[in-house]
Amino acid sequence: MDDKTILVDLQRCTGCWTCALACKVGNNLPDSDFWLTVRTEGSGEGIDRPAGTWPDLHMSWIPIWSKSCIRCPSRIAAGEKPYCVNSCPNHALYVGDGAKVEVEELRQKGFRIFQLPGWEDTASNIFYGSKG
Numbered sequence: 001m002d003d004k005t006i007l008v009d010l011q012r013c014t015g016c017w018t019c020a021l022a023c024k025v026g027n028n029l030p031d032s033d034f035w036l037t038v039r040t041e042g043s044g045e046g047i048d049r050p051a052g053t054w055p056d057l058h059m060s061w062i063p064i065w066s067k068s069c070i071r072c073p074s075r076i077a078a079g080e081k082p083y084c085v086n087s088c089p090n091h092a093l094y095v096g097d098g099a100k101v102e103v104e105e106l107r108q109k110g111f112r113i114f115q116l117p118g119w120e121d122t123a124s125n126i127f128y129g130s131k132g
């Protein structure tokens, strides 16, 4: 882990997409371009479609950083958090030293810490914490 490491506390993520839009606005990306997206873990039929049969429905979300993510070098150099981390209203995202500290805290609470498999072809140095 280094100053560019990002940790996501998946228990806190509500799939609001604020992180993805903050990246888009902060980096002035064209409409069609996202460096960060948020995947719904549900029925697989689209955003916010739950899995299961009513009333036993369940859904969760996982932010995915693409390899296009440049990790906001000017903000990191200035001692600021990347746009995505800074914008999360649920404090689900941590970077650098904050990520290192939070990983240990989540481990002590019984969270599983993992990275996405290589076949996802996503940005490196992104860690996830989940109780599931």
Ligand code: SF4
Pocket: 012, 013, 014, 015, 016, 017, 018, 019, 020, 038, 061, 063, 087, 088, 089, 090, 091, 092, 093
């Ligand atoms: S990480 Fe935060 S900002 Fe991004 S979708 Fe989850 S809750 Fe929203």
Ligand code: SF4
Pocket: 022, 023, 024, 026, 027, 035, 036, 065, 069, 070, 071, 072, 082, 083, 084, 085
């Ligand atoms: S670190 Fe910066 S460039 Fe990468 S997804 Fe977050 S806001 Fe976008």
